[in-house]
Amino acid sequence: MSLTSSRPRVARAASRPSSAGRLQAWLPRLVLAPSVAISLFFVYGFMLWTFILSLTNSRLLPSYEFVGFGQYARLMANERWWVASTNLMIFGGLFVLICLALGAFLAILLDQRIRQEGALRTIYLYPMALSFIVTGVVWKWLLNPGLGIQAMVRSWGFESFTFDWLVNPDMAVYTLVIAAVWQASGFVMALFLAGLRGIDDSIIKAAQLDGASLPRIYLRVVVPCLRPVVFSAVMILAHIAIKSFDLVVALTGGGPGYASDLPATFMYAHAFTRAQIGLGSASAMLMLGGVLAILIPYLYSELRGRKHG
Known part of the structure; x- marks a missing residue:
């Protein structure tokens, strides 16, 4: 019991x-x-x-006198904000596209198992180890008409050569593209190279046995397999472009005038340093909205792919 x-x-x-x-x-x-x-x-x-x-009328110090979306209306009426937004479209678009194209090209070259691949990969990746401040300072020297590329070429006897983008209001934003692409394209190359090395060789060999040429193999077989890598690279590059601040400050200072301003430099130089906390917060929220506009579709596509996979 x-x-x-x-x-x-x-x-x-x-x-x-x-x-x-x-x-x-x-x-x-x-x-x-x-x-x-x-x-x-x-x-x-x-x-x-x-x-x-x-949503408040904050100026030098936080004030909780709510004004609704008044600060956003002020921001939309500000000419300097529209210049910064236009520059972001130019800078961000060219930065992402050129980095993707150049990174993919370098990755395809290194994927051919060339000699000294490790040394070349290190050389391409080295700029990413530098801060944007260092990159901006170096390229400011190189693009200075009196010290850099223009002065060097003229010293070779080409007196009519002109490369004054750094002091040209219409071209200053493109100097940001040059410096940013130089720094980030090696990182994109590393992403693409990892994606290429992750593709099953048997798929490529089967395509070769079917008589497909190398360009056709890359176009029809390799590129579709690299879609996740492309999405990741676009998201990272777009995020870098939207929050770019230190490169602009070191290279152009937002000038000449405010011709090369980006939203991040506008937020600092025109809003927070001039006791416009409410206006600066509104510009920060719009920058956050730009990041979310890129991030949410990416996450949606990833989650949808896993669900159907």
């Missing part, structure tokens, strides 16, 4: 998790909880605070 009655107790005791088991189950959550709480407060909490400030 006692033996049979003790069996349910033993089963219940075995079914109850021990304190050590509960601690082991909760330990990862306890370890991650501080970093999650800090991220929620200092990232998403400040994003929410910035949005609240963008």
Whole structure:
């Protein structure tokens, strides 16, 4: 009788998790909880605070006198903001497209198993190890009409050669493209090269056995397999373009005048340094909207692909 009655107790005791088991189950959550709480407060909490400030009449100090979307209306009526937005379209579009094309071209060359591949890959990747401040300063020297490329070519006897984009209001934004492409194209090359090395060789060999030429293999087989890499590269490059600040400050300073302003430099130079916290917060929220406009379609396509996969 006692033996049979003790069996349910033993089963219940075995079914109850021990304190050590509960601690082991909760330990990862306890370890991650501080970093999650800090991220929620200092990232998403400040994003929410910035949005609240963008709806107020804040100037030198935060003021919670709500004016609705008045700051956004002021921003839309500001000529300098439209110049910065137009420059972002030019700079961002050319930066992304040229980096993708140049990075893919370099990756395809290195994928041919050429000699000294490691040295060449290091050379192409080295600019990414530099900060945008260093890149901006170096290219400011190179593009200075009195010191850089123009002065060097003229010293060779070509006195009529002109390369004054740095001081030309209509061309200054393109100097940002040159410097940014020089720095980021090696990183894109590394992404594409990793994608190329991840493609199954049997697929390419089967296409070769069918008589497909090398350009056709890359166009019909390799490029579709690299679609996730392309999406990732576009997202990263677009994010870099939208938040570009240090490169502009080091290379052009937003000038001549404000001809090469981008939204990030507008937010700092025209808003926050002139005691326009509300206006600066509104411009920051629009920049965040630009990032989300790129990020959300990417996440949607990724999640949809996993769901159907």
